[in-house]
Amino acid sequence: MQNMNITRRNILKCLGVAAGIVMVPGTLSMAQDAGEEEKPEQQITIAAISSRNEIGQVDANLAHYSELIAKTKELHPDVDLILFPEMGLVGFESTGRMTEFAEPIPGPASDKACALAREHNVALALGMAEVDNGKFYITHFVVTPDGYVGKYRKIYSVLSNMGRYFTGGMEFPVFELKGFRFGFNICYDNRFPLNAQMVVHNGADIMFTPFANGTTTGKLSARQWVDDRVGPRGVAWHHQLYVIGCCHSGSVSKLDGSGTVDYPGGAFAISPSGKYLERSTTDTNDEEIICITIPMEEVEAQRKNRAWHKRVVNMELYRPLIEVPGP
Numbered sequence: 001m002q003n004m005n006i007t008r009r010n011i012l013k014c015l016g017v018a019a020g021i022v023m024v025p026g027t028l029s030m031a032q033d034a035g036e037e038e039k040p041e042q043q044i045t046i047a048a049i050s051s052r053n054e055i056g057q058v059d060a061n062l063a064h065y066s067e068l069i070a071k072t073k074e075l076h077p078d079v080d081l082i083l084f085p086e087m088g089l090v091g092f093e094s095t096g097r098m099t100e101f102a103e104p105i106p107g108p109a110s111d112k113a114c115a116l117a118r119e120h121n122v123a124l125a126l127g128m129a130e131v132d133n134g135k136f137y138i139t140h141f142v143v144t145p146d147g148y149v150g151k152y153r154k155i156y157s158v159l160s161n162m163g164r165y166f167t168g169g170m171e172f173p174v175f176e177l178k179g180f181r182f183g184f185n186i187c188y189d190n191r192f193p194l195n196a197q198m199v200v201h202n203g204a205d206i207m208f209t210p211f212a213n214g215t216t217t218g219k220l221s222a223r224q225w226v227d228d229r230v231g232p233r234g235v236a237w238h239h240q241l242y243v244i245g246c247c248h249s250g251s252v253s254k255l256d257g258s259g260t261v262d263y264p265g266g267a268f269a270i271s272p273s274g275k276y277l278e279r280s281t282t283d284t285n286d287e288e289i290i291c292i293t294i295p296m297e298e299v300e301a302q303r304k305n306r307a308w309h310k311r312v313v314n315m316e317l318y319r320p321l322i323e324v325p326g327p
Helices: 058-075 096-101 108-120 187-191 193-201 222-227 230-239 296-312 315-321
Strands: 004-006 021-023 043-049 081-083 123-132 135-144 147-153 174-177 180-184 206-210 242-246 249-253 260-264 267-270 276-279 287-295
Touching: 043 058, 043 242, 043 267, 058 081, 058 108, 058 123, 058 287, 081 242, 096 123, 108 123, 108 135, 108 147, 123 147, 123 206, 187 193, 187 206, 187 230, 193 230, 206 230, 230 242, 230 267, 242 287, 249 287, 267 287, 276 287, 287 296
Parallel strands: 004 287, 021 174, 043 081, 081 123, 180 206, 206 242
Antiparallel strands: 043 287, 123 135, 135 147, 174 180, 242 267, 249 260, 267 276
């Protein structure tokens, strides 16, 4: 296993069509002793891991994830959900060969991920290439000890190099665990503010932003990568969301053997006020785990703020954004 630096801190009517909230099965609910008179504070603990992911090696990545999950559980026994990077299960390089490793979701890889969730008794949010009816998607999916829950397909792969090979998704699903609601923006999706607006409109309190930012021209700094993520900080503040993200780490061999793709690592958790709750602490490309705990009372406060914002905003001002131009 790679060296890791482990840290933790407790911590309008919208454009488009709303999607439903997917209820995550409740095997992870907080236990309470029969003799306790006071109910413990409702909260959720989330970890994000900037993992090293071998390109095209699904089984090897799953085995490595098992080690990382065990390490996270050892250090943070109360962790409820662990986020991994974009396309982490299949690794990532910006070529059409990534479609060679696409599977249906649910499918063999997601079934193995479900087994990991059962083994470690924790929910997981994982990324891979998906194939469905001959089309390919960059997808993140959610599993719990009870099984497969659902998936989000990256919307704006179509505007990057990968858009030549992958189709963009068309939905903004929101999932729920222990009363906390979360959705996704994957990497390039963060460039488009209306994506986050839709995630919020559909009820999210937390937005996960897994990344796969790499280079073949030299290593990036993990701290530099995290500091450059000004987009998620703005999203957190504007939409009263917690934003949690992570990127691939380390150098991995390209599929054609012509060299390596170098990833900076890096992970972050941002509060609804736009402040870092936790972030990568090193200036290396090593794997790193961050972990935060979010109290429900803070989430309820941000829900009230969003409700007030929704009441006062004048959506008529933005009608030109959705009007279809004439011939």
